[in-house]
Amino acid sequence: MPKKHEEILINVTPQETRVAIVEQGVVQELHIERNTSLGLVGNVYRGTVCRVLPGMQSAFVDIGLARAAFLHVADVLECTKTDHEKQIQEVLREGQSVTVQVIKEPIGTKGARLTTQLSIAGRFLVFLPQQCHIGVSQRIEDEAEREYLKERLISLLPENHEGGYIIRTMSETATDEELLSDIEYVQKVWSNVQVSSKTAAARSLVFQDLNLPMRILRDIVNKSTDRILVDSRETYEGLLEFSEHYAECAVKRLEHYQGNRPLFDTHHVEQEIAKAMSRKVELKCGGYLIIDQTEALTTVDVNTGGFVNGRNLADTIFKTNLEACQCIARQLRLRNLGGIIIIDFIDMEDDEQRMTVLNELKRVMANDRARIGINGFSALGLVEMTRKRTRESLSHILSESCPCCKGTGALKTAQTVCYEILRELLRHSKQFSAREYRVLASQKVIDLLMDEEAQSLANLSDFIGKPISLKAETQYPQELFDIVLM
Structure with a gap:
């Protein structure tokens, strides 16, 4: 099997951090974390139970966010640790203080999902302080x-150790020294959590997980990673220091990108983001x-399109379905x-071809870091599968429902357009010479640039050494903008 080449691109601006995972020269994953909405998974809070629902065997907990978070009985330690199953109303009551951890980001109209079964993630191990297995x-x-x-892990742990562990996949290549260092790290974090939780006020943060770039180093970087490019010196130096203590394999792979072209442009990431916002994805064969993503599920419809090559229709369909996987x-x-x-492959009458397509889907999905479950073809010829969801989809981060079409379509948020404008201004300043740059955009985008992003705009103007003026165009839709060189 040929060696898998992987690059990690980390683009940092004052407003957001974006990470692209590039495998064999192709963008495979995107992670976005904005300063106005940092990731919550892994954070520990001191919450207050605001409602207990015996009928749903769940509770809502106020942890200081805009929406109350959801806690199911299966995620309550006291309900799962006993010989007989306890009801949630037996262990939780309204007004009760409880230490909880976020296991799923707020998605859509749903609040964050919580657990009282705390865990501390290291690079090679996950520490379970309340368990023993x-x-x-x-x-x-x-x-x-x-x-x-x-x-091997048991031999490294002290005889009187407390708590349990989950051994992560990267432990397979870890040295004893790396495992011992990871044990020390998670134990230290847990000690800090214990101290903080004793004095924490209600509805407050007890422990905040690592930021996005550090989580990438902890959870994703492995022997297949060739290099990690970071376009911010401050972030690069922080990652270098973090790696020296907790992810030594990343030290030699880290590079500070100082090229004239924006980092994401060098690997066509911006183009891939734009394509990922479209419903339609072209296949090389012509199909x-x-x-389509909805609140309940996501559907994928496979079509032959203009692909009519092959000896017969069945052969065309089979090849299209294989490429679609x-x-x-x-x-x-x-x-x-x-x-x-739900995947609607083009109908195949041959059972052997159907099995080949299903096996190919399972094979290519094995590279996914998320937990995957794939069922066979249903009576209607549909393939049902699940993919674990812990954070918002790319389109939900970058888009909002269109007020013109009442939610049947989507457009980029004004904030997203603002950040695109800031990036375009920086790109133009490096490519063209001008006395002044004038931004033409919709009223909403201009208002945001003059209000919440005024400081960002002023900082950029100082950085490029040229004035930036704004003009609202009432006929411009929210996504459209122009930059005029004066």
């Missing part, structure tokens, strides 16, 4: 390897996919689509 990642399937990793796997990762996913 040692588990192994489900992605490690070889039983002999699983037992070896368990025995195409139509991807590869494309579907990439698009689910790129767009971060999760939950229930």
Whole structure:
């Protein structure tokens, strides 16, 4: 099997951090974290139970966010640790203080999902302070390897150790020194959580997980990663210091990108983001996919389009479906689509061909870091699958429902357009000479640039050494803008 080449691109601006995972020269994943909405998964809060629902065996907990967070009985430690199953109303009451951890970001109209079964993630291990068992990642399937990793960890732990562990996939290549360092790290974090939780006020943050670039180093960087390019010196130096202590394999791979072209332009990431906002995805064979995301599920429709090559129609359909598998796997990762996913492959009458397509889908989905479940073809010829969803999809981060079409379509947020304008201004300043730059955009975008993003605009103007003026165009839709060189 040829070696998999992977590059990680980290683009940092004062407003947001974006990370692109590039495998074999193709963008496979995008992660975006904005300063106005930092990721919550992994954070620990001191919350207050505001409502207990016995009928749903769940509770809502106020942790200081805009919406109350959701806590199900299956995620309450006291309800799962006993011999008999306890009801949620037996252990929780309204007004009660409880220490909880976010396991799923707020998505759409739903609040964050919580657990009282706390865990501290390291690079090679996940520490379970309230439990005592040692588990192994489900992605490690070889039983002999699983037992070896368990025995190896037990030999490194002190005899009187407390708590349990989950052994992550990257432990397979870790040295004893790296495992011991990880044990020390998660234990130290847990000690800090314990101290903070004792004095924490109600509805307050007790522990904040690492920022996006550091999480990428902890969770994703591995022996397949060739290099990590960072276009911010401050972030680069911070990652270098973090790597020296907690992710040594990343030290030699980290590079500070100082090129004239924006980092994402060098790998066509901006183009891929634009394509990922479209419902239609073209296949090389001439066929195409139509991807629709709804509140309940995501549908993928495979079509032959203009592909009419091959000896017969059945051969054309089979080849289109096979190519669609590869494309579907990439698009689910790129767009971060999760939950229930229904794939409508083009109908195939041959059972052997159907099985080949299903096996190909399973093969290409094996590269996905998210937990995947794939069922066979249903009686209607549909493939049902699930992909674990812990954060918003790409389109939900970058888009909002269109007021003109009452939600049947989508457009980029004014904030997203503002950030695109700031990036375009920086790009223009490096490519063209002008006395002044004038931005023409919709009234909403101009208002945002004059209000919340005024400081960002002023900082950029100082940086490029040229004035930037704004003009609202009432006929411009929200996504449209122009930059005029004066």
